[in-house]
Amino acid sequence: MSTKQTSLESFLRKKKRLSEETEMSSTSKKRVTFNRQYHESYLKYGFVGTGDFHKPKPLCIVCSNQFSNEAMKPSKLLRHLNAKHPGVKDKSLEYFERKKREHEGQKKFMRATTLIKENALRTSYLVANRIAKAKIQFTIGEELILPATKDICRELLGEAAVEKIAHVPLSADTVTRRIEEIAEDIEAQLFERINA
Numbered sequence: 015m016s017t018k019q020t021s022l023e024s025f026l027r028k029k030k031r032l033s034e035e036t037e038m039s040s041t042s043k044k045r046v047t048f049n050r051q052y053h054e055s056y057l058k059y060g061f062v063g064t065g066d067f068h069k070p071k072p073l074c075i076v077c078s079n080q081f082s083n084e085a086m087k088p089s090k091l092l093r094h095l096n097a098k099h100p101g102v103k104d105k106s107l108e109y110f111e112r113k114k115r116e117h118e119g120q121k122k123f124m125r126a127t128t129l130i131k132e133n134a135l136r137t138s139y140l141v142a143n144r145i146a147k148a149k150i151q152f153t154i155g156e157e158l159i160l161p162a163t164k165d166i167c168r169e170l171l172g173e174a175a176v177e178k179i180a181h182v183p184l185s186a187d188t189v190t191r192r193i194e195e196i197a198e199d200i201e202a203q204l205f206e207r208i209n210a
């Protein structure tokens with residue numbers, strides 16, 4: 015493995031770690047001793063439990079609003095249902111179960127979309143790095159690499175693969191930005207090594 019590849023890997027790892035740390039700090043900042051728990055019976059008020067398992071938050075499946083853990087109380091949940099959704103307050107449990115399944119389907123879809131976007135972003139950095147190493151025009155990403163990769167995928171893997179590839183940002187502007195970002199990071203890594 016070349017030094018450049020190692021530097022890029024460490025850059026991508028750093029990016030991933032940073033985004034994970036931001037996520038963690040937002041979910042587990044303060045641990046309170048008492049957290050309200052979700053109970054299955056809350057579904058009849060139109061609520062599911064989301065977020066941190068130890069400190070779940072009630073989420074209304076009618077309006078998709080999420081409330082704090084402190085609001086996880088039958089009286090508060092019922093008050094929301096009666097005040098905000100009088101049209102469905104007398105609906106059967108089956109109605110809310112169906113709504114819950116719809117909500118879960120949406121969540122799954124969102125998670126899959128987020129994963130595709132993350133992988134596409136990573137791909138964009140990897141390809142930009144190759145373009146920089148090859149010392150060719152940055153337009154090659156949008157003019158040749160992307161369309162050619164789409165052809166290969168369409169013929170060998172099918173339309174689903176082509177759709178995923180469409181998420182990889184490779185315009186000349188993007189490639190320029192990626193390369194600048196990678197170069198800045200490599201420079202910083204070099205300084206760190208020199209000063210170590």
Ligand SMILES: [Zn+2]
Pocket residue numbers: 074075076077078079094098099
């Ligand atoms: Zn609501």
